Amino acid sequence: MTSRPTALVTGASRGIGRAIALGLAPTHDLSLTARSTEALANVARDATALGAIVRAIPCDIADPAAVSAALDGVVCDVLVNNAGVASMKPFLALSPADWTAMIDVNVHALYHVTRAVLPGMVERQRGHVITIGSTAGRNTFVGGTCYAGTKHFVMGFSESLMLEVRDAGVKVSVVMPGSIETGLFPPGTDTSWMCTPEDVAGAVRQMVETPPHTLQFIVEVRPLSPKRRRDGSARG
Numbered sequence: 001m002t003s004r005p006t007a008l009v010t011g012a013s014r015g016i017g018r019a020i021a022l023g024l025a026p027t028h029d030l031s032l033t034a035r036s037t038e039a040l041a042n043v044a045r046d047a048t049a050l051g052a053i054v055r056a057i058p059c060d061i062a063d064p065a066a067v068s069a070a071l072d073g074v075v076c077d078v079l080v081n082n083a084g085v086a087s088m089k090p091f092l093a094l095s096p097a098d099w100t101a102m103i104d105v106n107v108h109a110l111y112h113v114t115r116a117v118l119p120g121m122v123e124r125q126r127g128h129v130i131t132i133g134s135t136a137g138r139n140t141f142v143g144g145t146c147y148a149g150t151k152h153f154v155m156g157f158s159e160s161l162m163l164e165v166r167d168a169g170v171k172v173s174v175v176m177p178g179s180i181e182t183g184l185f186p187p188g189t190d191t192s193w194m195c196t197p198e199d200v201a202g203a204v205r206q207m208v209e210t211p212p213h214t215l216q217f218i219v220e221v222r223p224l225s226p227k228r229r230r231d232g233s234a235r236g
């Protein structure tokens with residue numbers, strides 16, 4: 001790594017995580033994780049072209065032993081807990097596997113990954129933990145028993161952690177996206193009105209760039225209106 005600041009981004013193989021990695025690449029060296037080795041290598045190549053020194057770390061963050069092996073020795077100024085899984089189904093349609101996958105990635109992995117790098121931030125008296133929550137972290141909806149539950153967890157986790165580590169110079173923030181055009185939505189979904197992953201990456205960049213004495217704790221990034229496409233034309 002160079003003297004540039006460093007960032008670790010989870011779920012960097014596609015979607016919002018990919019955009020965050022590429023958004024930080026001009027100013028940060030990067031450690032990027034996800035399970036898809038080839039997709040991660042492609043993002044690493046694109047981030048390298050933007051000026052970053054990049055370490056791609058294939059890892060299943062639902063596996064605590066894999067996380068601790070993969071992140072051993074990783075030093076970062078910014079952690080972006082982005083990886084997430086969403087199965088939006090009514091409670092009685094959720095399989096045990098759906099339930100467990102969401103809890104493992106959206107909840108338990110926040111502990112595994114944050115626990116691996118936070119001690120270094122506290123020791124250096126600087127750092128920033130940014131978790132990608134969701135507007136589902138303050139809303140409820142049919143099909144949200146588990147997903148919305150995990151995103152409500154993000155809010156309690158993040159505000160408590162923020163209060164615990166701010167005196168050590170470490171910032172904790174949440175970005176709450178609304179609907180963002182990614183593979184999280186089934187093929188065929190009309191995404192013309194949604195925000196883009198780059199819109200969320202812009203909010204992360206803005207948070208990272210706040211002066212040391214200032215904390216942007218929560219930023220919500222949502223489409224202006226489901227009735228207007230991104231190009232401004234009326235929808236439906």
Ligand SMILES: NC(=O)c1ccc[n+]([C@@H]2O[C@H](COP(=O)([O-])OP(=O)(O)OC[C@H]3O[C@@H](n4cnc5c(N)ncnc54)[C@H](OP(=O)(O)O)[C@@H]3O)[C@@H](O)[C@H]2O)c1
Pocket residue numbers: 010011012013014015016017033034035036037039059060061062082083084085086105132133134135176177178179180181182183184185
């Ligand atoms: N899209 C939206 O409208 C929206 C709205 C609100 C919040 N969010 C949140 O934004 C975050 C990113 O979502 P997205 O829309 O970009 O989804 P996505 O396109 O499906 O990407 C999810 C990312 O998480 C990684 N991931 C999933 N399970 C993993 C595991 N077990 N180990 C390691 N990495 C794992 C995936 O990588 P691999 O499959 O390669 O492992 C992928 O890089 C999530 O936290 C999501 O809840 C999204």
